[in-house]
Amino acid sequence: MSAHPKRELPHNLGSVDQVPVGEGRAFGVEGEQVAVFRLRDGSLRALSAVCPHKGGPIADGTIDQQVVMCPLHQNAFELDTGCSTTGAEPLQAYNVEIDAERNIILQMTERSVGN
């Protein structure tokens, strides 16, 4: 929950190879926990890493092209927006991409509407 707008600051999280295809890994960025997922089409998505339901580790979830399912009670969240498709509170979604050096570049500005 952040009322104050964040600066658009790119963070280089290092090589994309840290995240296996089809899985997620958690990173600590500016004191926040961010789960970065590498989809099977090669693109990345980033969401806040702690499930709003009961604190489950989102990076351990199972994903497809649309959603990540929390491993604890199977709430699902859209990878694009962080919105839950199962009625849970939303996760924060962040912009993330791969740069020319194949590094993960994360923007800490929130792109979802969760507040």
Added chain:
Amino acid sequence: MTSILDRDQPKSQHRHPGRQGRPQPKQQARQGKPAARRRLVVIGNGMAGARAVEEILARGGAEQFTITMFGDEPYGNYNRIMLSHVLAGEENDADIFLNSLHWYQDNNITLHAGVRVERIDRFTKYVFASNGHVVPYDVLIIATGSQSFMPPMDGLYTPSGSVKPGVFTFRTIDDTRNMVRHARLEDHLPERQRRAVVIGGGLLGLEAARGLQSHGIDVDVVHSGGHLMNAQLGPDGGAILRRSVEALGITVHTGSRTTAVLGTDKVTGVRLRDQPDIGCDMVVVAAGIRPNVDLAVLSGLHVERAIVVDDQLRVVDEDDIYAVGECVQHRGEVYGLVAPLWEQAAVLADHVTGADTSSAYLGSRIATKLKVAGVEVASMGLKGPERATDEHIVFSEPSRGVFKSIVIRDNKMVGATLLGDSRKVAYLTQAFDKGLPLPEERISLMFDLGTPGEEQGVAELDDDAQVCNCNGVSKKSLVDAVKGGCNTVAGAMDATRAGKGCGSCKLLVKQVVEWAADGAVEEDPAASYYVPGIPLDKPSLMAAIRKQGLRSVSQVFAALAPGSVEDAKSKMGLASLMKMMLADRYIDERDARFINDRVHANIQRDGTFSVVPQMKGGVTSVQQLRRIADVAEKHNIPLIKLTGGQRIDLLGVPKEDLPQVWADLDMPSGYAYGKSFRTVKTCVGKDFCRYGTGDSTKLGIEIESRFQGIESPAKLKLAVSGCPRNCAESLVKDVGVVAVEGGRWEIYVGGAAGAHIRKGDLLATVDDPEQVKVLAGRFMQYYRENANWLERTYAFVPRVGIEHIHAVVVDDAEGIAADLDAAMQASVDSYVDPWTERDDPLTPGQFRTSLPLTVLPQVPVR
């Protein structure tokens, strides 16, 4: 807070594609939409408001209206009834939503959640909202519901005017969350057991009491009436309910009025009139409800006890304003249960859309079926006789908490109360609603002597008899849904919403659908898919995988899923199936596995894992025990526990420590995390036990050594007992073996003693332990190839039938025994202890923490 707060979030637009820009006051009116669509505004996004909109949409309302809804609560519409279950921890608050945010988006409804409407200008037709929005309407619906009533008593409020900390009401999801949070706080009153006082012994109060109790709190219910639930029950029924409630450990004070809440800055107790104070650190006020009418009063609408509406649900003297739900007074009645709201919403929608201008709401006959604090309560009409000529039939069995009372006038039923046994409710409700002629032998109204049994009951139910009381679904609606092509139970439930409220009518719904389909009930096609994302049942899926030579889960999605779309929910099932089918030839994509199978341990509630090393047959050694002890000490294992599967569990291991723990243990995985072969429990057997007739320990170890770790559609748990005393509980195992006199072995399959209890069926009696291993293996392979995903043997065996299984597995009636044996052998041969991955992680960061811990990889500083 949810994301749908409109107030300060222009960003939220991309989630509401159909939504207009933030309306400026009045501007929207001028710029106008093409006149074709009128503007419908709904105030109140609760059960009645949302239902009214659903009914309007069902009558083509989307073409007629642009719809805007305001809700004071910052959420979509949820099932308020289920809050009792949320309080009791039986239901998750996320699971009670009736209309998800998607529903609003999909139907192009602009939802202002968390926004109150403060005033209506009924002359210029605008509503004024708390966030400054001014929105014009052509048609307005008021569905503001009720709020908890706060009876006058001293000390309810702090001097600053806020409700005293520790005092709660029970109406909204936020109320419920606050109570749960408070109930879970351990630190107030550490020196004595925590106690809550619930003020009010009606439906809500009793539900609150029961819910709080489940948090380990002692509860007193203080009720000013002479007996509990006096709105629904007479004194005799009330007395029996009291016994049942007290038997649950709840203390009941009837005829007592609370005069004050004690404590200066937080609750320390309550004061009763003429009775000693009760000390407590929590007070829940459940003393009735009051309709939310402030808005209507302020806006000049006709309000008495509630907003007065006519038979069309139109507010008296208004052309374009309707009202529905608990905020409504119709023909002098104000209702406080959901069933009447459904009837109102349907009539309202008929008029708002013009679908049926002759439709009229004439009031509801209240027949309620409730589950209060775990006790079934059904009540309708009169609580007791009123005239000298009224017949009153009463059955009372206090020790079982059963009470039944029926009031009959002129051979018609005019009232009934059933407590603790609601089996006859469907029939009685109908007799009550329809004025059915009653059997002469009155006792048969209460018990199944000669009255319509279940089958007949459904056939005899009247068309408009209400089957689902939560969603107001009649027998006819269900029958129509079936006739309209929904011949699956799930389909008819989705189409009508029957059974989607409190769920107490599901059995009846199923019976009605089965009756209506006249034996032609189909299983939901999706119900036959092996996994939800691939529209094939198991045999077709396996055939397609073989035919196309698919070897990995992603290949299956690409080749067989509609649109080649991956589906997270299907991955684990596919991974297990393909490993079973292909053994060594399976291309193992780690992302298809559930986290447990990626790190070979069971994830726990805090995101740590448990480690259960293999301990074949429950037999261990000094060396093993010493090693386990050393490991537990070295790694500060928080809990060491003997499991129900006869081995030792090391709980609370962080993911990143798993490889080291396994290395230090140097024992194989016990597979306590997978959908796989788990354990073989054994008893001591004939070498030591004076009764033992077979060496159960030895055979158990051999079975576990052979089948360790094989994946299967669901868990496989086995046992071998040395004699029919069955100390290893073989009769309730997926495969259970019992040594019997004469060196013979019985093999049972399909037993269970977990979520279900089932005694296994005898598959065969054999002479030789080797034969046990062959048949057990063959049975398990047959199960692996034919069971549905997550279908345990206790469901599979009765579904397929033990005779058939016997024919295939023992008599080889289908000539596939050799194939089954070979396939199982291939799986056995491809076994690799997964804990060897410790030395060479298969994926980058396989054991990296995902928890909010500081050891997380931080952003590299460059």
